[in-house]
Amino acid sequence: MEPLHPKLREALKRAHPDLTDEDIDRFEELQALRFEFDPIKDADKIRELDLERAELIRRTMPRYKEVARAFAAQVAAPKPRRVPKVEIKRHDAADE
Amino acid sequence: MAATTGLIQRLTWSEDVSSACVFIGPSPDSAEIFLIQLRSSDSEWVRGYKKSMIHLLTKAQAAGYEVSVEHPEDNAELTSVTFGEFDICPIGRAVHNDFYSVSGAGIPEDAELVFESDSVMVTVTPDLVRSHWVFVAELPSAIPVGRNMVRLQAPGWSSDAVPVDVSAGPPATVRMLYSGASKSKPYTIAFVANPAIEAEAGGSFSADPVLTNRPGFHDAVAYCLRNLLTVTEGLLRQDDIDARIRFVAIFDSTLGVSDANSLAHELNPNLMETRRDKLNAFLARYSEVADVVFVLHGSTTHDRATAWYSTDDAAKPDTTYTYDGTNRVHGHFASIPGSTAVPISVNQTGLTALHEFGHAASDFNNGKVNDLYVDGVGSGFVVNKKARAKSTDPIPNNFGSYQGTNYQSDQNRDAIGYPNTWTSYHLVLIDPTRPNMMDNYWLAFDDPLRCRLDHLTYDWFSDRLKAKIFR
Numbered sequence: 001m002e003p004l005h006p007k008l009r010e011a012l013k014r015a016h017p018d019l020t021d022e023d024i025d026r027f028e029e030l031q032a033l034r035f036e037f038d039p040i041k042d043a044d045k046i047r048e049l050d051l052e053r054a055e056l057i058r059r060t061m062p063r064y065k066e067v068a069r070a071f072a073a074q075v076a077a078p079k080p081r082r083v084p085k086v087e088i089k090r091h092d093a094a095d096e
Numbered sequence: 097m098a099a100t101t102g103l104i105q106r107l108t109w110s111e112d113v114s115s116a117c118v119f120i121g122p123s124p125d126s127a128e129i130f131l132i133q134l135r136s137s138d139s140e141w142v143r144g145y146k147k148s149m150i151h152l153l154t155k156a157q158a159a160g161y162e163v164s165v166e167h168p169e170d171n172a173e174l175t176s177v178t179f180g181e182f183d184i185c186p187i188g189r190a191v192h193n194d195f196y197s198v199s200g201a202g203i204p205e206d207a208e209l210v211f212e213s214d215s216v217m218v219t220v221t222p223d224l225v226r227s228h229w230v231f232v233a234e235l236p237s238a239i240p241v242g243r244n245m246v247r248l249q250a251p252g253w254s255s256d257a258v259p260v261d262v263s264a265g266p267p268a269t270v271r272m273l274y275s276g277a278s279k280s281k282p283y284t285i286a287f288v289a290n291p292a293i294e295a296e297a298g299g300s301f302s303a304d305p306v307l308t309n310r311p312g313f314h315d316a317v318a319y320c321l322r323n324l325l326t327v328t329e330g331l332l333r334q335d336d337i338d339a340r341i342r343f344v345a346i347f348d349s350t351l352g353v354s355d356a357n358s359l360a361h362e363l364n365p366n367l368m369e370t371r372r373d374k375l376n377a378f379l380a381r382y383s384e385v386a387d388v389v390f391v392l393h394g395s396t397t398h399d400r401a402t403a404w405y406s407t408d409d410a411a412k413p414d415t416t417y418t419y420d421g422t423n424r425v426h427g428h429f430a431s432i433p434g435s436t437a438v439p440i441s442v443n444q445t446g447l448t449a450l451h452e453f454g455h456a457a458s459d460f461n462n463g464k465v466n467d468l469y470v471d472g473v474g475s476g477f478v479v480n481k482k483a484r485a486k487s488t489d490p491i492p493n494n495f496g497s498y499q500g501t502n503y504q505s506d507q508n509r510d511a512i513g514y515p516n517t518w519t520s521y522h523l524v525l526i527d528p529t530r531p532n533m534m535d536n537y538w539l540a541f542d543d544p545l546r547c548r549l550d551h552l553t554y555d556w557f558s559d560r561l562k563a564k565i566f567r
Contacts (some may be wrong), residue, residue: 032467084222
């Protein structure tokens with residue numbers, strides 16, 4: 001799982017003044033743990049972890065989605081699309 | 097025996113005399129005429145040989161390749177036909193705004209692609225250059241449609257020029273970006289434009305916006321390839337092993353919204369996971385089999401990348417190794433490919449593609465490579481993390497052994513440091529000044545793209561990848 005960007009962590013704490021780093025770390029740990037179980041063989045365990053994650057969000061970070069979307073928009077906004085450098089020379093121009 | 101070399105200006109078949117007539121020379125007005133005649137007195141072998149020569153001439157004419165022909169001094173009947181060999185090979189059709197690749201050997205890292213037609217010369221700076229491969233994410237539409245000669249050039253170096261026919265479209269649905277090892281099942285990494293997304297609650301599906309954003313898909317594939325093959329961590333390019341890896345991209349804009357077409361699932365609050373049980377069947381529709389699949393999606397609400405490990409096929413051959421004295425295996429083939437869901441809006445300043453590949457290319461049963469930015473070690477066999485009984489216990493100097501070699505622990509976790517509540521600890525880093533690429537690379541003091549692995553995971557992963565790549 002992509003690690004939590006430190007700026008998103010700060011934004012989450014700003015949006016939830018009672019939120020602690022320990023809460024976020026616990027949430028991150030549950031998310032990472034979820035992906036260690038095989039979704040084909042261990043679906044029940046994954047469901048259990050998802051319920052625990054959902055409860056933790058509801059209790060400590062109810063504005064998570066809103067904050068994450070604002071952060072994503074901020075990160076995505078300045079990204080220039082990479083276009084290959086192209087140089088064109090006309091043969092008739094080169095001959096002149 | 098006389099020899100003539102040149103372009104085929106004209107090739108005709110005369111039924112009356114059972115002969116192919118070929119005009120070879122620099123232009124239609126200054127071409128020599130040669131014959132290949134099928135005689136009733138020819139043996140079956142000779143007849144077959146002559147037909148092969150005609151077939152070769154037909155191919156060479158269509159491709160615009162120069163040919164060399166041999167014939168007796170005193171007559172024009174051909175005895176042999178050969179193509180000149182090129183030192184580069186364009187991969188697939190040249191189509192505006194589609195991917196374009198050229199393979200070769202010893203290609204300088206500052207090589208550019210040059211397309212030359214009757215009217216213009218267009219020089220294109222590639223998105224990726226490896227010594228064996230030049231890759232462009234979108235072939236510029238400034239290249240004239242029709243016959244062009246393409247070559248690679250760098251200061252003081254140039255490849256052969258190869259004729260290619262450039263078209264305005266349509267772009268391919270399945271595009272081989274690089275062929276990899278010439279074998280029936282080369283190690284394959286697939287990039288798939290996800291057709292549909294399963295909603296958080298499950299059971300309902302919607303169209304993935306990536307299918308209406310082909311340029312975004314191409315841009316994300318280019319980012320993933322640069323991340324895998326050109327950042328400081330050279331796991332995938334050591335000893336040029338990437339020359340044996342096949343890369344393929346699938347973008348099928350005709351697909352509708354359905355369970356079978358949904359390769360991604362939204363997860364609360366902003367994660368996207370692959371639906372790994374759908375991948376093999378989806379790829380099989382395009383006659384593809386992959387070891388790792390990048391599911392590239394267009395969601396802007398669930399844009400945090402995740403990955404599922406591979407499941408090696410236990411019924412197929414493997415390579416044994418020892419870890420902490422226990423015998424284990426690197427499976428040569430996957431029964432379910434490793435997979436990762438990555439948004440096309442991915443922050444390209446990060447190491448997300450390589451980090452997720454690190455999870456996806458490891459295995460549920462034969463060794464998991466886990467996130468190092470959280471404390472838990474989880475269950476099963478984890479390669480890159482261990483835990484103490486208590487957080488106050490000292491971190492052991494010796495982390496463990498792989499193939500009989502001991503590896504040290506990372507006492508400091510580079511500059512990040514272990515929180516004092518953590519029981520887990522990591523391996524000594526290749527670059528002790530920056531986070532492990534499986535840790536929080538966003539915390540690198542300078543550039544996340546410079547983060548590397550630890551020594552043991554690098555060695556373990558090298559062996560695992562080589563076991564698969566050389567299978």
